[in-house]
Amino acid sequence: MTRPTITPYRPAAPTGHAGFAQLLHAEWTKFRTVRGWVIGAAAAMLVTVLIGVLTGLNSHNGCFGAVCHPVIPAGPDGEAVTDSFYFVHRPLSGDGSITVRVTSLAGVIQLSGPPHAPTRPGLQPWSKAGLIVTESSRQGSAYAAIMVTGGHGVRMQYNYTQDMAGSAGSVSAASPRWLRLTRAGDTLTGYDSGDGTHWARVGTVHLAGLPPTVQAGLFATSPQYAPPPAQQLTGGSGTDDPTSATATFDRVSLHGGWPSGAWISAFAGGSTSTYPIAATAGSHQAGSSFTVTGSGDIAPAVSGENADGAKTIDRALVGAFAGLIAVVVVGVLLITAEYRRGLIRVTLAASPRRGRVLAAKALVLGAVTFVAGLAGASAAVWLGDRFLRANGYAIFPVTALTELRVIAGTAALLAVAAVFALGIGAILRHSAGAVTVVITAIVLPYILATSSGLPAGTAQWLLRLTPAAGFAIQQTIPQYAQVSSTYTPMWGYYPLAPWAGLAVLCGYAALALALAGFLLRRRDA
């Protein structure tokens, strides 16, 4: 007697119904039909804008006698620059060269206070004096210069951001420095020498589109006093006292197309600058020797204590922290609510491949929060910029590409944080715990690094290793070795490069998601 074989029922329909597109559609339906989640995503967008705008509206920069609506000049590549120096110059038509000997470079610090405040001697490491060829005396013009510095030897710099080292050592009457700057078309070459006979080439640069007639001559300038980095604490205080540098030049010799005429002495830049400048500036000529005193800098403009209230556009994005909290709550609830209501069993019965469920959730969540973040961040930057300007702040100009990176990066930051939250939520299956872990892991290191008084080194490591590294994507102004400033997170500087910082956060999110996928498959729902 044989029993008939019973074959289990198998549906004839293809497995196409369990395709990934259907899964995405299912997750999207879940997301858009839960009122709280839609409100959460919309709230993330709104608070990002509102807090940014409120901060902008309520910040006022006093007009201390100077310019009420200062503008930071932009350099040839659109980056923010400082361009103030004392310039003893004459026109140069066509090719030519200028050679000079520098016999001294000295500096004083103007202590802040009333006019004619006391001064004390102090040469800044980046006080500069030497030869410069510039397109025009307009701020932000293309230029190339060779110079002696207070503490970094001979340098050749051009177009604000570029810096090349020449011979080391400081300049004095006993060991003078010879400098030469040669122009041939749009090519400029800088040389230095210790004795005026043996010359070493420091660098050759091409300034595209240099007009036939340029301004060339001697300059001196000296940046604000900045304490050495070791003395800078996280929330630390430096000073922004202006300084000035005085250089003595002699044996000036010119070759090539120099139309006859007298030297013109003038302060270049300044009236539109936000950069505090010492009042003492000028020049004195005796035969072929010159004494030039200048203050300011020819360098990229950087944010920091010395920036005198100037703002970077990322300051309008402070609301992103609030938006981040909102999207993290939504991200966690996307999975923990399913466990609480038991919906997860239906979800997993409908789509038994559990990893794909998690992937679909991550995609839907990431896309929604990215869009919400993008809308919030663009509006915050656009409005914040206008309000800050209206309230008398100078805004650091940035290239369109940087602005795009900051805005899209902030949106990506929110999206990745939400996905990170989804992963942690799936691991912990506990709403309050998961929300706390994610928000604390991302936001608390930032707070500790910016405003707790931790040593600067520790603060930097916190922003390298923890998920808070992701905020680096908001850095607008690069750090420059040739400008001393307070390069701390409080002023919008992060230890990691923008994309590297976001990559750290992405790493955390990927790790959480991978562990969540593993546990989701292993564990009973």
Added chain:
Amino acid sequence: MRQALHAEWTKLRTLASTGWLLLAAIALTATVSAAAAAAVTCPSGHCAEDPAKISLTGISLGQVVIAIVAVLVISSEYSTGMIRTTLVAMPRRVTVLAAKAAILTGPVLITGTIAVVASLLAGRLILPGRGISPAHGYPLLSLADGPVLRAAFGSVLYLALIALLSLGVAAAVRDSAMTIGIVLGLLYLFPIVGAVVNNSHLARHIQQIGPMTAGLAIQATTGLRNLPISPWAGLGVLAAWAAGALLTGGLILRLRDA
């Protein structure tokens, strides 16, 4: 009220998560405090660091664990439906919230005391090796020192007030994830916004009204003149936040359907 207290104590005591979370709060606070103390370098002996404040850095992490405990005291009842049983047994809803607040405060105070003492002990042992030593003019951290005692005692009170603030928000919001999001937003957004609008009176005002920025002023033992708000006034601000949250929570609990 006595039955209410007893009931709440039984609920809190028999929940496995409570004990673990309180232990985690102690461990995290002490670990982060010790790490912060170990991160200080002060070879010259002239540093701006405040030894007591550095030793109590961990409170800023420990507080979030305390906040979870406090939120769960009420929102876990909503997620399991227990709240209906509770309110049937004790129809006077404000009494329920008061009993929860009273029962929560005790364990938090004990946890806070252990965490703070452990943190200060870590600071006392670690800081001299990092240059903050009696040889450089910094006395060893000791509770016999008035300002240090104030910082320690105040930090314990700070944790209790954070717990009450979280409880109040939880009673108003019910959902645990949203509650903890709001509590962390209240704690974290003020210092961040305050740091961004630097160099203005607004920043000072923001730090004066933020529950975390004002409350943690209690930890300062040096540079009191530069604080945005004086230590006890700061703790008072946090107490006002906690009272406001509890009142709102109590009112909503009373008016709303469970």
